Amino acid sequence: MEKVYLSRYLKKKEVSQNDLNKYKDKYRQIFKKHPATKVFQALRIEVNKEFEVLKEALSKVSNFLKTYGRLGVITFHSLEDKMVKNILKEDPSMKLIDIFLPSQDEIKNNIASRSAKLRVYEKRY
Structure with a gap:
């Protein structure tokens, strides 16, 4: 159409x-x-080196957590979410505890929250 x-x-x-x-x-x-939304998003990600910074931070985070310490990561688009999921899946000491999505009420009050995901991880050892 x-x-x-x-x-x-x-x-x-x-x-x-x-x-x-x-x-x-x-x-x-x-x-x-x-x-133009996606174009400007891509430019922002590249200029700020967001993926490189995220990858570096996630690869080091388990060094700063105590055993059974928890980490919450909020992502706002699928590329970020995929990156978080894959990097923390490779770390055997980190276990995914839960994923939270915004409620319909939250989305109604805050449209920007519609693509957000909160992933909660726990350091096992």
């Missing part, structure tokens, strides 16, 4: 601001996010 809608505008010789606004509104209705 989206390809057909866009191709109609691409076939025109001139595209008006009104046409672009219609497409933008249609795009937001379907995807609920601005098209």
Whole structure:
């Protein structure tokens, strides 16, 4: 459906601001996010070296926890979550205790929480 809608505008010789606004509104209705959101997210992640920092911190965290000490990690998108899950799965001393997701009430009051996950780990030895 989206390809057909866009191709109609691409076939025109001139595209008006009104046409672009219609497409933008249609795009937001379907995807609920601005098209540039992922681009700016990727730029922020790269500029801040977020994945490198996260990987380094997670690889050292068990050195700072006492036996049965707990670690809570909040992730906000799937790449972060996958990274946390894989790095801590490789550490045999860390055991996943629970995963918490936001309630519908929380999501209603704070839309940014919809993709958040809280993973709780415990150091076993």
